[in-house]
Amino acid sequence: MLNVALIGLGTVGKEVARLLLYERESILERTGADLRLKVVVDKDLAPREGLRLPSEVRFTDDIAAALDDPSIQTVVELIGGIEPAKSFHRRAIENKKHVVTANKALLAEQGGDLLKLAASRGVQLRFEAGVAGGVPIIKSFTESLAANRIERLYGIINGTANYILTQMTQKGLSFDEALKEAKRLGFAEADPTFDIEGTDTAHKLTLLCRIAFGVEMPFQQLSYEGISKLSLIDLRYAAELGYTIKLLAVAIRRGDAIEARAHPALIPYAHPLASVSNEFNAVTVVGDRVGEMMFYGRGAGGRPTASAVVADLIDIALGRSYGKAVSFSSNLRIVPRDESVSKWYLRFSVEDRPGVLGQIATVLGKNRISIEACLQKGNPVDGAVPVVMQTFEACERDVRQAIEEIARLATIREETRRLRVEPLTSE
Amino acid sequence: MLNVALIGLGTVGKEVARLLLYERESILERTGADLRLKVVVDKDLAPREGLRLPSEVRFTDDIAAALDDPSIQTVVELIGGIEPAKSFHRRAIENKKHVVTANKALLAEQGGDLLKLAASRGVQLRFEAGVAGGVPIIKSFTESLAANRIERLYGIINGTANYILTQMTQKGLSFDEALKEAKRLGFAEADPTFDIEGTDTAHKLTLLCRIAFGVEMPFQQLSYEGISKLSLIDLRYAAELGYTIKLLAVAIRRGDAIEARAHPALIPYAHPLASVSNEFNAVTVVGDRVGEMMFYGRGAGGRPTASAVVADLIDIALGRSYGKAVSFSSNLRIVPRDESVSKWYLRFSVEDRPGVLGQIATVLGKNRISIEACLQKGNPVDGAVPVVMQTFEACERDVRQAIEEIARLATIREETRRLRVEPLTSE
Numbered sequence: 001m002l003n004v005a006l007i008g009l010g011t012v013g014k015e016v017a018r019l020l021l022y023e024r025e026s027i028l029e030r031t032g033a034d035l036r037l038k039v040v041v042d043k044d045l046a047p048r049e050g051l052r053l054p055s056e057v058r059f060t061d062d063i064a065a066a067l068d069d070p071s072i073q074t075v076v077e078l079i080g081g082i083e084p085a086k087s088f089h090r091r092a093i094e095n096k097k098h099v100v101t102a103n104k105a106l107l108a109e110q111g112g113d114l115l116k117l118a119a120s121r122g123v124q125l126r127f128e129a130g131v132a133g134g135v136p137i138i139k140s141f142t143e144s145l146a147a148n149r150i151e152r153l154y155g156i157i158n159g160t161a162n163y164i165l166t167q168m169t170q171k172g173l174s175f176d177e178a179l180k181e182a183k184r185l186g187f188a189e190a191d192p193t194f195d196i197e198g199t200d201t202a203h204k205l206t207l208l209c210r211i212a213f214g215v216e217m218p219f220q221q222l223s224y225e226g227i228s229k230l231s232l233i234d235l236r237y238a239a240e241l242g243y244t245i246k247l248l249a250v251a252i253r254r255g256d257a258i259e260a261r262a263h264p265a266l267i268p269y270a271h272p273l274a275s276v277s278n279e280f281n282a283v284t285v286v287g288d289r290v291g292e293m294m295f296y297g298r299g300a301g302g303r304p305t306a307s308a309v310v311a312d313l314i315d316i317a318l319g320r321s322y323g324k325a326v327s328f329s330s331n332l333r334i335v336p337r338d339e340s341v342s343k344w345y346l347r348f349s350v351e352d353r354p355g356v357l358g359q360i361a362t363v364l365g366k367n368r369i370s371i372e373a374c375l376q377k378g379n380p381v382d383g384a385v386p387v388v389m390q391t392f393e394a395c396e397r398d399v400r401q402a403i404e405e406i407a408r409l410a411t412i413r414e415e416t417r418r419l420r421v422e423p424l425t426s427e
Numbered sequence: 428m429l430n431v432a433l434i435g436l437g438t439v440g441k442e443v444a445r446l447l448l449y450e451r452e453s454i455l456e457r458t459g460a461d462l463r464l465k466v467v468v469d470k471d472l473a474p475r476e477g478l479r480l481p482s483e484v485r486f487t488d489d490i491a492a493a494l495d496d497p498s499i500q501t502v503v504e505l506i507g508g509i510e511p512a513k514s515f516h517r518r519a520i521e522n523k524k525h526v527v528t529a530n531k532a533l534l535a536e537q538g539g540d541l542l543k544l545a546a547s548r549g550v551q552l553r554f555e556a557g558v559a560g561g562v563p564i565i566k567s568f569t570e571s572l573a574a575n576r577i578e579r580l581y582g583i584i585n586g587t588a589n590y591i592l593t594q595m596t597q598k599g600l601s602f603d604e605a606l607k608e609a610k611r612l613g614f615a616e617a618d619p620t621f622d623i624e625g626t627d628t629a630h631k632l633t634l635l636c637r638i639a640f641g642v643e644m645p646f647q648q649l650s651y652e653g654i655s656k657l658s659l660i661d662l663r664y665a666a667e668l669g670y671t672i673k674l675l676a677v678a679i680r681r682g683d684a685i686e687a688r689a690h691p692a693l694i695p696y697a698h699p700l701a702s703v704s705n706e707f708n709a710v711t712v713v714g715d716r717v718g719e720m721m722f723y724g725r726g727a728g729g730r731p732t733a734s735a736v737v738a739d740l741i742d743i744a745l746g747r748s749y750g751k752a753v754s755f756s757s758n759l760r761i762v763p764r765d766e767s768v769s770k771w772y773l774r775f776s777v778e779d780r781p782g783v784l785g786q787i788a789t790v791l792g793k794n795r796i797s798i799e800a801c802l803q804k805g806n807p808v809d810g811a812v813p814v815v816m817q818t819f820e821a822c823e824r825d826v827r828q829a830i831e832e833i834a835r836l837a838t839i840r841e842e843t844r845r846l847r848v849e850p851l852t853s854e
Contacts, residue, residue: 019574019716030641031573032751128571134717136563136571143747144555144563146458147446147737214457272702272723289446289734290561290724296699297720307716310574320570320747324459 002317005039005066008078015306033317074098102129108203126312134304135297142325148287155249159279160195197226205249214330224262259335338397343421349414352380367402384413429744432466432493435505442733460744501525529556535630553739561731562724569752575714582676586706587622624653632676641757651689686762765824770848776841779807794829
């Protein structure tokens with residue numbers, strides 16, 4: 001029997017409580033794990049709709065009931081954010097309790113220390129719900145792919161951003177219109193900054209780097225960018241070139257280093273990731289043995305996230321652990337942002353007169369950037385025309401330098417728009 | 428340290444040996460699992476290209492070296508087929524050794540007995556490689572989805588059949604041409620019967636039923652059909668109706684019963700399963716908590732399959748087990764074949780004269796079958812025209828009865844072709 005304390009009775013917490021209370025017998029029968037919810041801690045002690053806590057379960061606002069009671073073996077932390085969650089984690093672990101959480105912000109910024117502390121105390125810190133809600137990314141990477149050297153991974157791991165991009169692509173909505181729609185349907189929070197500016201994707205990417213490559217990625221060093229500046233015109237040009245635009249978490253092994261970044265990217269229509277729509281998440285991974293693999297499902301929401309949290313509890317109850325897979329530390333370097341390499345989509349707004357294309361191509365060439373495809377069509381508006389170029393692989397520093405030089409050309413009318421292109425090809 | 432004996436040094440066995448020998452240090456470092464290959468048993472003792480067995484590894488044709496040596500803790504069986512594999516499993520388990528295998532035929536037909544025997548001896552029988560090669564279906568169902576009631580699942584789990592169907596669909600090849608191409612490229616064996624006639628898909632489906640529903644599906648009762656009778660004309664009509672045709676394993680919870688079948692089916696273009704091409708595999712599952720989820724990757728081949736086998740070994744070495752998830756037995760009934768329900772695609776070849784459609788519709792209606800869509804076009808050939816109908820849900824018995832009655836109509840020219848339609852909609 002595993003005695004469980006739950007901290008945080010929000011959307012996910014309520015579903016975890018429901019599972020532990022109403023499915024206890026069936027989980028025991030199907031898996032052999034006997035999970036007992038003993039304590040629920042929340043600042044708000046009002047009853048929750050759809051949840052009747054029986055008298056055996058203590059419902060309190062006293063955090064000590066979860067963290068200091070010796071009969072509690074596992075603490076589920078679902079309050080999110082850095083503090084007080086971090087202190088709660090430390091205290092639970094110091095008291096030799098396992099911790100299960102969905103708190104990606106905390107794990108991204110403090111995960112290394114917490115995992116070390118847990119290892120030193122002989123308890124587990126589990127976080128299946130931290131990357132893609134109900135989709136078993138952590139277990140698949142750490143256990144199922146354990147015999148593989150992971151070469152690279154690509155993730156669509158923020159449902160809010162993906163919902164907005166899907167609506168923009170499919171219905172031609174502007175970013176602002178699509179965001180409004182996402183809020184109305186509950187796919188975006190009142191303050192969606194973390195989701196649309198890429199922070200949440202970057203948090204999850206640091207977790208993926210840890211489990212895929214054994215790399216402690218300092219969150220502050222991670223290069224990330226959101227989708228709020230995307231315009232419909234870029235989605236349309238991307239479509240003409242055979243791509244759709246997704247907010248992507250990317251991590252690629254380059255020799256003895258890892259290149260990691262999160263940003264909107266053009267990906268080919270025919271790749272399975274391109275058909276991941278609306279609030280769905282997916283992670284594609286390439287292992288040296290298994291080749292390409294994809295995991296797809298709901299990355300958020302109370303019920304899918306609770307499913308992952310309870311799976312972690314079952315693992316603990318049955319004595320299953322990550323082994324060294326989450327604490328293992330490789331010697332891989334981190335590729336500095338300036339040196340990160342990809343293909344690029346560049347959209348220039350130029351004056352409609354002879355020689356302009358040549359000027360741009362000259363500057364690109366001087367900066368070691370080769371053009372793979374070029375698209376110019378449509379009539380000039382106020383004497384300016386858009387020119388779209390897709391480049392071969394070029395490093396970030398060279399592209400930034402080229403764009404700065406191009407901005408100084410007399411024929412350039414607006415700021416140049418740049419996006420990365422990820423062909424996602426296997427091998 | 429886990430001492431391992433490997434039986435069968437074929438395509439998969441060789442890759443398992445390579446992983447255990449050449450990646451031993453990195454697996455130990457990354458996971459904490461110390462796997463030691465001690466014995467390799469095969470009838471053929473010739474050296475294998477790309478594999479140098481060191482002198483510490485005994486390479487022998489004596490099966491007792493694997494099954495009876497008390498220092499061996501785990502046996503990996505990769506010879507396939509029922510006998511002698513079954514006897515090897517029993518002897519290894521009786522001798523209290525864990526067994527890891529990719530042998531779906533054996534598990535489909537004898538899995539229940541072997542799992543019971545393993546449980547009684549306190550050892551594990553693991554089979555991650557048995558369903559979709561490198562894709563972690565078994566672990567995801569038994570562990571990651573353990574808090575869910577699984578409602579239904581759909582799998583494209585035979586790479587040979589999927590390769591052939593993809594080539595027929597994309598290049599307009601006939602079945603025979605596509606099979607020839609698959610053989611040339613190594614995606615089909617010299618005798619492809621098990622793959623193209625659905626037997627392999629059905630074997631894997633019985634494993635899926637066990638882990639998803641706790642149902643022991645007697646293989647002999649399973650309804651399955653292959654792809655060798657598919658003609659291009661049906662692929663084209665399916666496309667006009669918005670579907671692609673895949674060889675599908677299907678299992679659906681219907682109240683207190685499970686309906687399971689394997690057959691070619693029309694699935695909607697827009698569903699992620701429709702973009703699973705060529706030799707790739709995928710399984711979609713709907714859980715009551717997680718909603719829809721999909722796992723995608725390479726379902727066959729030495730390296731992906733070896734990746735799954737070694738993942739099982741790592742689990743054993745780290746003391747991770749399935750718990751009760753593979754031996755759990757539910758009380759779910761099995762829906763008799765006659766009562767299985769789906770939408771249907773029906774193609775009639777009829778004489779081109781008035782009243783024929785009405786005759787057919789009358790017979791269908793009398794047998795409780797309603798028409799959802801109808802397609803008739805093209806000029807008559809020898810006075811016959813094809814008429815395609817898509818029905819609403821109807822049970823197998825009614826459809827068979829209706830087709831028999833329709834066959835007796837004077838206006839019917841050829842045998843009616845019927846295929847199931849699976850809309851795959853969530854909820």
